[in-house]
Amino acid sequence: MTKSTVKKEAIRDAMNDSSKAGFAQAAIDELGWWRAHKFLFLRRLSQLSVLTLFAIGPWFGLWLLKGNLSSSELLGTVPLSDPLVTLQVLMTGHIPELTLILGALFITVFYVIAGGRVFCSWVCPVNLVTDSASWLRRKLNLPRLGEMPRNLRYYLLGLVIVLPLLTGITVWEWVNPVPILYRAVLFGAGSGLWILLAIFLLDLFISERGWCGHLCPTGAMFALFGKLSPVKVSAVNAKACDNCMDCFDVCPESQVLKPALKGKQMMITDSDCTQCGRCIDVCAQRVFQYQNRIALKAENNQ
């Protein structure tokens, strides 16, 4: 017990030190501002590009992607749809058009290959909201209150899938914040944004990374998809780690870091990792980098 409290205090001290000097100052000094924010910038670019591709349709009449993240049509031909909403529709007992099922298959295959929660950090618009809450939380040095269990999201995922069976309607789609944000931008349906405000306040004041890291069933589903994906973040240079705790501070799923830094396996194989690359950014020691485990295996076999 005493051992762990000492450890926690050390961690807290380390965190306080870093916040006094400005977050990730070491990385910025060492690598320059640009390289210390590279993947953050690329992710924002990716998130906003996807949103823009959808928005230029209703805004300017340029139809590359029609619909929204629930279901869409790429260039008027390729159907894409959210596997979770498709599953909910199937669970109500309704047999949808083939396009919906095909679309869900395309998206599933894409994220099984690209890495499941890549969706969360590179596409999902809610990430903008929860990242800003997390940034503000760090700036204001807000205290951590109780921690929810991380696996609550898997229970919620089960709930979201079972509810249509019990009620006959796709209950989750009333409150699902992902399409609500998209509909607000694309169709001006701003009155659902109270849900995103609620998520922002939850993340800011009540539970650090409460939504994306503990509750979101969509994220839970993508995490399950990501079990087998080839590209992962890896602590290739774990020996150089100087325990500055910057990566723990910025990581939305900080529990995935410890095994990679302190364990035997350098690669972060936990599928809760969103592969956002912020740990790569903020590390002055360049501990982390993306690695393709299939290519790596092939290399090792040679």
Place this chain on the structure above:
Amino acid sequence: MSKVKHSKFNPQDVNRRQFLASTAKAGCVVGLVGLGITATATQSRQLDPLAIRPPGALGEDDFLSACVRCGLCVEACPYDTLKLARWFDGAATGTPYFTARSIPCEMCEDIPCVKVCPSGSLDHGLEDIEKAKMGIAVLIDEKNCLNFKGLRCDVCYRVCPLIDDAITLERQHNQRSDHHAMFLPTVNSDTCTGCGKCEHVCVLEESAIRVLPAHIALGKTAEHDTYINTEETTLEMLNKGLSL
């Protein structure tokens, strides 16, 4: 080897008591959340009687099972008729609807909104837009309708895409002047598609004719009634007595 085994079955991980306690807790939380969002959804699923679903829409219950709220139908509509419901809007949030008084359905022959629907909540079996059943027009206020005052407004009749079929003018003696005729707009509920053009153009400040959902607009004969198909009931059948 023994080390691996040790870490796999670490007694500090979870014991039976912790497992049962955390499962019970999670069960309670999930149950409460489930009740919460189900209540929210059922509370706000009520469709406003003036919110009309797009052509080919399944019955409201089935529609809410099927619709994924992607907005493809809204984007396909060339006349900006369809809207996606917002929260507090009178239709389940994110689902498509239109308000006839603002923009009615123009009844496109190729029905682009149905074609593009990925979920089948708009039934792809609908190939002839004139067979659509978005609702039924009802002349709801005879007191203020100009034709019922003996005038020849006729606007709802003239604008009907199925003129002389879905809306007819029925001639009647004008009791007020005693020597004029009245031409009463009359909706044929069998052929009315519910496009809402009549409601849209009604010259009154508040429309005297309104498109209502079929379940509000139509009565229904009891299943056991002999005269369900009055058109097929012959005099002979009636004379013979009620044996079917």
